[in-house]
Amino acid sequence: MDSEDMPDIQSVDAQMVSELRQTSKEAHERGLVAAARWSLDLLRSLTEERRSKPIPKPELVDPTVEQLREEETFELARKFVDEKQHARAVTVLDGLDSDRAVFLRVYCLYIVGEKKALRDWHVMDGVRRQLPTPVNPQIIELYHLIEDATDPWLVFLKALFLFRLSRITEAVECVLLSLASLPWNWSAWTLLGDCIHEPSQLATHLDNIALPAYHPAFQLFLVYMVAALRGTTLSELAVCDALLTSPYFPTSLWIMSLRARVLYSLHKHRDAEDQFDTILAMEPYRIDSLDVFADILFMMDNKEKLAMLSQFFLVLNRDRPEVCYLVGCHYSLRNEHEKAIKHFRRATELDRTFGNAWGMMGMEYIELNNPQAAIESLRRGVDVNPRDFRAWSGLAKAYEMLGMQPYALYYRSKALKLRPDEPDAWEEHSHSLEAVGKLEEALSAMKNALIFTQMAPATSDIRPGQPHPMRMSIALRLSHLFSLTGDHTAAAYHAQSAVREGESGFQMPAMQLMGGPAVPQWGPNDYATYLKALVVCAEHQIRLPMGDWGRAKEYLERVLGGAMGVNYTIDEVTQAKASELLKFVRTKLQMRAASEAARLD
Numbered sequence: 125m126d127s128e129d130m131p132d133i134q135s136v137d138a139q140m141v142s143e144l145r146q147t148s149k150e151a152h153e154r155g156l157v158a159a160a161r162w163s164l165d166l167l168r169s170l171t172e173e174r175r176s177k178p179i180p181k182p183e184l185v186d187p188t189v190e191q192l193r194e195e196e197t198f199e200l201a202r203k204f205v206d207e208k209q210h211a212r213a214v215t216v217l218d219g220l221d222s223d224r225a226v227f228l229r230v231y232c233l234y235i236v237g238e239k240k241a242l243r244d245w246h247v248m249d250g251v252r253r254q255l256p257t258p259v260n261p262q263i264i265e266l267y268h269l270i271e272d273a274t275d276p277w278l279v280f281l282k283a284l285f286l287f288r289l290s291r292i293t294e295a296v297e298c299v300l301l302s303l304a305s306l307p308w309n310w311s312a313w314t315l316l317g318d319c320i321h322e323p324s325q326l327a328t329h330l331d332n333i334a335l336p337a338y339h340p341a342f343q344l345f346l347v348y349m350v351a352a353l354r355g356t357t358l359s360e361l362a363v364c365d366a367l368l369t370s371p372y373f374p375t376s377l378w379i380m381s382l383r384a385r386v387l388y389s390l391h392k393h394r395d396a397e398d399q400f401d402t403i404l405a406m407e408p409y410r411i412d413s414l415d416v417f418a419d420i421l422f423m424m425d426n427k428e429k430l431a432m433l434s435q436f437f438l439v440l441n442r443d444r445p446e447v448c449y450l451v452g453c454h455y456s457l458r459n460e461h462e463k464a465i466k467h468f469r470r471a472t473e474l475d476r477t478f479g480n481a482w483g484m485m486g487m488e489y490i491e492l493n494n495p496q497a498a499i500e501s502l503r504r505g506v507d508v509n510p511r512d513f514r515a516w517s518g519l520a521k522a523y524e525m526l527g528m529q530p531y532a533l534y535y536r537s538k539a540l541k542l543r544p545d546e547p548d549a550w551e552e553h554s555h556s557l558e559a560v561g562k563l564e565e566a567l568s569a570m571k572n573a574l575i576f577t578q579m580a581p582a583t584s585d586i587r588p589g590q591p592h593p594m595r596m597s598i599a600l601r602l603s604h605l606f607s608l609t610g611d612h613t614a615a616a617y618h619a620q621s622a623v624r625e626g627e628s629g630f631q632m633p634a635m636q637l638m639g640g641p642a643v644p645q646w647g648p649n650d651y652a653t654y655l656k657a658l659v660v661c662a663e664h665q666i667r668l669p670m671g672d673w674g675r676a677k678e679y680l681e682r683v684l685g686g687a688m689g690v691n692y693t694i695d696e697v698t699q700a701k702a703s704e705l706l707k708f709v710r711t712k713l714q715m716r717a718a719s720e721a722a723r724l725d
Contacts, residue, residue: 479509626654
């Protein structure tokens with residue numbers, strides 16, 4: 125990247141290095157494992173030049189006997205936390221009144237309460253009276269213990285409790301106050317992210333953050349949230365590329381995984397896969413963000429790599445939710461839906477807040493034609509993560525299966541708000557609008573889908589000059605909707621457009637993969653759509669008063685004769701319809717020819 129293209133981000137200086145070290149130490153002391161790991165990943169990735177810059181050292185003061193006793197007691201409690209003996213740590217910390225001791229004690233009480241609430245919740249599994257989420261009744265009491273605290277770590281803990289009590293506005297105020305003093309506490313940033321469900325909320329909260337916009341932590345959070353809200357552009361990719369240069373964190377695996385998320389959001393699946401390959405080459409046993417890699421491979425239909433990674437990581441650690449999710453995706457691609465559900469459910473048992481696992485489990489139930497179970501899983505998914513497009517879209521599909529079209533339309537609308545610039549979201553919304561009889565709105569939705577396909581090549585795997593594969597199906601659907609409204613001229617026009625899109629797609633130069641034979645750029649599903657377009661176009665030419673019957677005959681013969689010379693099979697319904705229409709067209713043309721000959725005689 126040229127220097128003039130680099131985003132304006134403050135370089136990492138000695139003060140930031142000192143803050144990172146202090147934050148990682150203090151986060152570890154307080155049992156915030158994720159925050160400590162995040163800051164240590166950034167520290168480890170610094171160049172020697174950045175790492176060794178001198179900073180003023182505070183004067184050391186000899187501790188008193190009482191301070192030594194508290195330090196030793198605190199370290200003992202920390203050992204119990206490392207061993208996950210949180211109740212025992214609470215007992216040891218009784219009587220200690222330093223801010224960090226109060227934090228660890230209250231946080232351990234919170235963990236103990238969470239575990240009990242989860243156990244009680246699972247006791248009700250399969251019972252209709254089971255609450256949507258576990259309830260920890262101790263949170264209010266714990267909040268009152270630290271309600272007046274001013275220490276930034278305790279203010280963060282207060283924000284966590286307020287969030288769990290659904291007092292979101294107060295939670296945001298507290299987390300922003302904590303971040304003003306602890307800008308490298310990633311747990312606080314993720315908590316702030318959990319309070320944000322829409323782009324408008326993100327813009328509002330960004331304005332209230334005390335850090336300048338050019339601070340690296342601010343930029344990392346911004347990219348993280350934009351990717352979560354699926355609104356990424358090439359600007360976010362440029363920020364990741366900049367932060368992976370020597371003035372910042374050139375070898376940070378976390379930033380590399382964030383870059384892969386951005387690429388995935390931009391539909392650059394091959395580049396995202398390459399990024400994860402780089403990460404695993406640097407650290408082969410890294411499980412963090414493995415669920416994102418699984419999603420990428422799932423979207424690419426890469427069964428081989430999913431199988432290989434599943435086998436490797438199952439041996440490494442079968443009790444990590446990311447590994448269970450990876451294996452679930454592997455079985456899902458193989459259409460082994462019961463096995464997929466088993467592993468997705470295991471992922472949710474290990475981490476109840478694993479929204480993607482709830483969503484995928486719901487989609488597997490849809491594949492098994494079990495909409496009731498799908499709705500239960502998908503609702504838990506949106507409870508955990510209201511930003512999950514797949515869960516909202518899945519709820520719409522489940523209600524469509526139950527014939528409850530108004531509910532389906534409602535959930536389609538929720539999904540569309542999350543991805544307003546994606547053609548497939550508009551197409552699905554159009555189907556729901558058609559189902560409730562709103563044909564004009566359905567047409568408008570499909571026109572929007574067509575517009576957004578024109579924006580895709582700059583930010584997706586689609587190469588310059590390569591037609592967007594959805595343009596053909598969108599044109600075909602527009603033809604269908606115009607037919608329903610009685611505008612057969614427009615219907616014929618869009619059917620012809622679908623044929624043109626198909627011809628341009630299959631006439632593109634074939635790809636050469638790994639030195640093997642050339643293969644078409646479009647696959648069997650695209651070919652099936654193209655054949656349907658040929659049949660529909662022929663049908664319109666037959667129906668129109670001035671229709672071109674010769675073109676109809678040519679298209680139908682193309683369908684039955686193996687169009688474009690591609691070695692894909694034709695489905696029976698399309699074949700039967702094309703055969704029936706071709707017989708009709710040939711008969712009519714023969715009758716016309718005979719009539720014309722008789723007239724001339």
